[in-house]
Amino acid sequence: MTLRIDSLVVGYGKREVVKGATLQVRKGELVGLLGSNGSGKSTLIKTIAGINRHTRGSITWNGGTDLAALPRRELAKIVAYVPQSIGLSFALDIKEAVLLGRTPYFGTRPRDDDWDHVEAAMRLLGLDELGDRAVTELSGGQGQRVLIARALAQDPEILLLDEPTSALDIRYQWQTLSVARAVTRKNNVAGVIAIHDLNQAARFTDRVVFLHDGEVIADGPPADVYSPELIKRVYGVDVELSAYKGFVQVHPLSEHAEHHHRPAPFAPAFTPRPAEGRLELQA
Template sequence: MDRLTARGVAIGYGGALIVQDLNLTIPTGKVTALVGPNGSGKSTVLKTLARILRPQAGEVILDGKAIHAQPTREVAKKLAILPQNPSAPEGLTVAELVAYGRFPHRRGLTLTPSDRRVITSVLELTGMDPFADRPVDALSGGQRQRAWIAMALAQETDILFLDEPTSFLDITYQLEILQLLRRLNRDHNRTIVMVVHDLNLASRYADHMVVLKSGRVVTEGAPKAVIRREVLRDVFGVEADIVADPRTGVPLCLPFDLAAGAGQASVHPAPSEAESLDALEAAEGGVR
């Protein structure tokens, strides 16, 4: 049974909608990648599914109930989110960062033996146990991202959201993070939902892909159903060859030209997704 669904969701600010009439079901026990051009609504959809943003219309359903009608602490026991480029206070150690993930389960200020067992377990799972006493700001980019993933895992949720988890990482760390997420999915039955810019990485590591453009779902399905020349042309404005990965058989795209009419700047460009979200959060007094 799929646990997380958006029904008729609209997200925006003032009279401008970023996402319109979103109907989407996240497959339980799978890795789902949200892809699309800049400003397509990927992060907006992710934050709304994770209860960071409240839709103007429609609702997000988690385990049969509207997600905003559920207590915050209870939702935090079911899903965790790792935002883009998170930052930790200077000098905070990896172990201290991971301990924050126990907040939904704690009733006091002191960590219980159960809390400490979970922290030790997720540090080992993410390969961060040798760095437990090291300050987060002294880590490499890939190590820092693994530390944040460990914190999210310490919440002991079945659903994990990640907003561009491979941004600003070189290819070694990108593969390291995506392979970790794949192991979490396959070996620990975590449902993973992530925003990914690189279509080929999304195709390699996701079971399910959702393609967004201008706040709407254009198509979704397995990579073989989504990575098609007409989708790349219509959504991303590029012409591309599609080849099969020689190791896995999943489709990979090789862009070779702009599609006709693509790449020309608009005289009055629409606000970017980031700009729209800034306005939305300012209007609402911050996200909820």
């Protein structure tokens, strides 16, 4: 099964933000969306999630299901979306907030299976350590983990994450990316993650898609796609590339850095090792 985005155009008023984007994401694959601020990453993810409407092109799943035409409840059984942030100001405890991800599946009352999904998602994100605290008592990073757990509790076929690590410290950044990678593989989910950190993208994603001024300008495994010329074009920064433990690494250069140790040259012939994921979604 494949998520296909074909010649997608999305705009706000007369301004086009996504301009003819075409890409695909297979089940079991985590694809990183890369690009500078304003390049169209969030707009593209929100459009796949059904929050934005496209003016041209198509978004299809499994060979022909038009995601934009599905009722919201049916779409929520396929697609889970994690925004950059959201105010968790409502009076719910953590379990109740994560349970919101199960609402497409039950009527007036959750079943045992729904609670099993909630508890499994909470364990994955380390939220069981917080007990039954109210979401209003959580830090921004903890609240972001609740949103991710809520999405995983949906048991989605497509997982969309819009810069999910922006409010997290380095421990939970790596935990969250490890969870995203493990879930896409072990639960056969098509995953798309908008991310700023090029080195984390190289470590955790199967493929990267670079957006520049709303257009897809590169698509492929990080080791094949990353180049100083491409990164300069997208971010306006001079970089050097190296290999570390089987993964490509990006090193920004500066006038000061030129006089210090330079990284070993990048050899693009290696095959990146897959990120290991030990986390299970199943209860």
